[in-house]
Amino acid sequence: MGILDAAGVDVNDVPEDPFGFGKDYWPVEIVDVKPADISKSGKQYGTMIKWRCLDARFAYMESLGYGQWTQLPAPPAEANHLGWDKDSAEGKKVIFNFIALLKAFGIPADQWGKFDTPHFKGQKCLAKIFVKQSDEGFWEFRVVAHKEMPKEGSASGLEEFTKGLSTPAAQTGALSAMERAMQEEAERAKAKALQAEVDEV
Numbered sequence: 001m002g003i004l005d006a007a008g009v010d011v012n013d014v015p016e017d018p019f020g021f022g023k024d025y026w027p028v029e030i031v032d033v034k035p036a037d038i039s040k041s042g043k044q045y046g047t048m049i050k051w052r053c054l055d056a057r058f059a060y061m062e063s064l065g066y067g068q069w070t071q072l073p074a075p076p077a078e079a080n081h082l083g084w085d086k087d088s089a090e091g092k093k094v095i096f097n098f099i100a101l102l103k104a105f106g107i108p109a110d111q112w113g114k115f116d117t118p119h120f121k122g123q124k125c126l127a128k129i130f131v132k133q134s135d136e137g138f139w140e141f142r143v144v145a146h147k148e149m150p151k152e153g154s155a156s157g158l159e160e161f162t163k164g165l166s167t168p169a170a171q172t173g174a175l176s177a178m179e180r181a182m183q184e185e186a187e188r189a190k191a192k193a194l195q196a197e198v199d200e201v
Contacts, residue, residue, distance in 0.1 A: 017131035019058070019139075025126040027054040028143055031063050033120040036072055038082065045074035045082060047117055051143045053129065064129065064141035072098055072117075101125075104146035124149055 004011060015022065032050040039046060048067035052058075071094050074084045085091050102112050104125035126147040134140050 019129075019131055021053075021129040021131060023128060025145075025147060026129055027124065027149065028052065028064075028127045028129070029054055029124045030120050030122065032067070033117060034067070036117045038078060039069065043082065044069075044071050045078045045084065046071040047120070049120060051127075051141070054124070064143060065139065068141070068143060070101075101146055104148050106148050 028051050030049055031052050034048040036045065036047045038044070047070055049070050050063045050065070050067040052061065052063045073086060073091070073095050074082060078084070079086070084094075086095060099112065102115055104127075105123040106125075107115060126149055127143045128145045130142040130144065132140050132142075
C-alpha cells in the first residue's frame with residue numbers, strides 16, 4: 001500500500017488546484033488598487049488590482065496574491081506615448097473589457113465616464129478564480145469572467161448568477177454545522193458530475 005492509498009486519497013479526485021476553486025463562480029471584492037500608470041514593459045496603461053474571495057471558507061486568505069494587472073483606456077498623454085488608439089481593434093478590446101468590469105460591479109451607465117482608479121477599491125462581483133504555480137513556486141491567482149452579484153434578497157437572482165457557486169458565506173450563515181457539511185457534500189457531488197460532463201465534451 002502506497003502513501004495515497006494509506007491516506008485514503010482517490011487519485012481521480014485530485015483537484016486542479018489545491019484551493020478548490022474549480023470552475024465555479026465566486027463572490028470577490030477588490031481590497032487594494034494601485035494608481036493607474038504605464039506598465040513595466042512600457043507597452044500598456046493600467047493598474048494592479050488585488051482581489052479577495054468573500055466565501056467564508058477562504059476567510060484565512062487576506063487576498064488572492066500580490067495583484068492582477070488590468071489594462072485600462074489611456075488618457076491622451078499616455079495614449080500618445082504608447083501609440084494607443086481608442087478606435088483601433090486593440091483599443092476597442094480594452095474599452096469593452098473595462099465596461100464589462102463596470103457592468104459586473106453594477107455601475108449605472110450614466111456613471112461609467114466618472115469611474116476612476118480609486119473607485120475600484122471595495123467593488124464586488126462574481127468571478128471565476130484560476131490558479132497556477134509560477135516558475136518560482138508561488139501560487140498565482142487570475143480573477144476573470146466577471147458577473148454582477150445577485151440582487152440582495154433575490155433567490156432567483158442568486159440562482160441565475162451563481163450556477164455552480166460553492167456555498168457562499170451568505171448562504172451558510174443560518175445553517176448548523178451538520179447542515180453546512182451536508183450542503184457542501186451535495187454541492188461537491190454536483191460539481192463533480194458537472195465536471196464529468198465538461199470533460200466528456
